Amino acid sequence: MTRKITPKRLQEIADEITERIAGESERGVVADYIPELAKVDLNRFGIAILPVETEECIVAGDADVPFSIQSISKVFALTLALEKVGATLWSRVGREPSGDPFNSIVQLEYEKGIPRNPFINPGAIVLADVLMDNQGPDKAIEQILGLCQRLANDQSMRIDGDVAASEMKTGGRNRALAHFMAAEGNLRGDVEDVLKIYFHQCSIAMSCRQLAMAGRFLASAGHLSGGEDPTVTPERARRINALMMTCGQYDASGEFAFRIGIPAKSGVGGGILGIVPGIASVVAWCPGLDAKGNSLLATRAFEELVRTIGWSVFGPI
Numbered sequence: 001m002t003r004k005i006t007p008k009r010l011q012e013i014a015d016e017i018t019e020r021i022a023g024e025s026e027r028g029v030v031a032d033y034i035p036e037l038a039k040v041d042l043n044r045f046g047i048a049i050l051p052v053e054t055e056e057c058i059v060a061g062d063a064d065v066p067f068s069i070q071s072i073s074k075v076f077a078l079t080l081a082l083e084k085v086g087a088t089l090w091s092r093v094g095r096e097p098s099g100d101p102f103n104s105i106v107q108l109e110y111e112k113g114i115p116r117n118p119f120i121n122p123g124a125i126v127l128a129d130v131l132m133d134n135q136g137p138d139k140a141i142e143q144i145l146g147l148c149q150r151l152a153n154d155q156s157m158r159i160d161g162d163v164a165a166s167e168m169k170t171g172g173r174n175r176a177l178a179h180f181m182a183a184e185g186n187l188r189g190d191v192e193d194v195l196k197i198y199f200h201q202c203s204i205a206m207s208c209r210q211l212a213m214a215g216r217f218l219a220s221a222g223h224l225s226g227g228e229d230p231t232v233t234p235e236r237a238r239r240i241n242a243l244m245m246t247c248g249q250y251d252a253s254g255e256f257a258f259r260i261g262i263p264a265k266s267g268v269g270g271g272i273l274g275i276v277p278g279i280a281s282v283v284a285w286c287p288g289l290d291a292k293g294n295s296l297l298a299t300r301a302f303e304e305l306v307r308t309i310g311w312s313v314f315g316p317i
């Protein structure tokens with residue numbers, strides 16, 4: 001896949017997609033199990049495309065409006081956890097798709113408190129526990145936010161305190177997952193402290209433009225622009241991409257690979273970060289979700305984009 005395309009053409013495509021999405025009447029449903037997320041306007045849509053070789057981000061629609069990145073934060077938490085403990089991480093969390101919803105409890109009992117992968121909720125709760133070790137929750141939260149700020153080269157991004165409070169209050173399922181893993185010996189820190197990290201990382205607010213920038217290291221074999229030190233090795237970037245491809249959309253990961261064919265990570269805030277290895281990072285955001293908790297129209301936007309340009313890791317379209 002070596003399809004290069006001019007910024008002008010990319011802009012036209014982004015504008016066309018934005019216009020088409022605006023005309024869609026079926027827009028999915030907001031994640032109302034987190035009450036603060038239910039307040040977001042279903043008509044929002046933004047897209048940002050950031051080619052690896054330029055500083056120029058192609059944007060359309062609400063690409064500069066911050067939204068709750070939710071589970072997309074698991075990509076950054078995984079990057080930090082791997083940096084901290086390396087391959088030993090894999091004794092506490094697996095690398096297989098779960099085929100179950102992101103907050104499912106049932107599989108965790110069969111598999112003795114070892115989550116299938118780092119992108120379902122229990123997997124990310126283990127990552128939070130790893131990050132908390134030796135430093136406590138507040139430092140770990142700072143570290144995750146700090147990585148996002150550094151990658152996006154933007155110190156202005158913040159955690160949305162109202163979303164975090166909303167998650168703390170209504171996070172019964174996540175509490176159940178965390179306590180079960182603690183009972184199985186796969187959570188070492190205090191459960192409420194671990195969940196504090198998890199809820200706060202999910203509540204980081206970023207715009208499509210900021211998130212495309214923050215995710216670009218995965219499209220460029222771990223390298224940052226401007227000659228800074230690489231964030232991760234090329235091998236690690238490839239492996240994070242592999243996990244995004246196989247597990248990034250939970251029990252719709254197979255369908256996403258089938259329809260779109262690039263590594264991607266979704267969040268219940270309606271965002272999707274997609275990686276076109278060697279070519280670009282792309283973010284689309286539209287708050288309404290489908291039945292599996294992935295943005296209905298951001299997925300559609302990705303489908304149109306890759307179909308128009310031929311960006312699939314599985315071969316030309």
Ligand SMILES: NC(=O)CC[C@H](N)C(=O)O
Pocket residue numbers: 069070071072102103121167174199202266267268269293
């Ligand atoms: N898929 C998601 O984005 C889920 C994240 C959300 N904070 C939760 O724990 O339920």
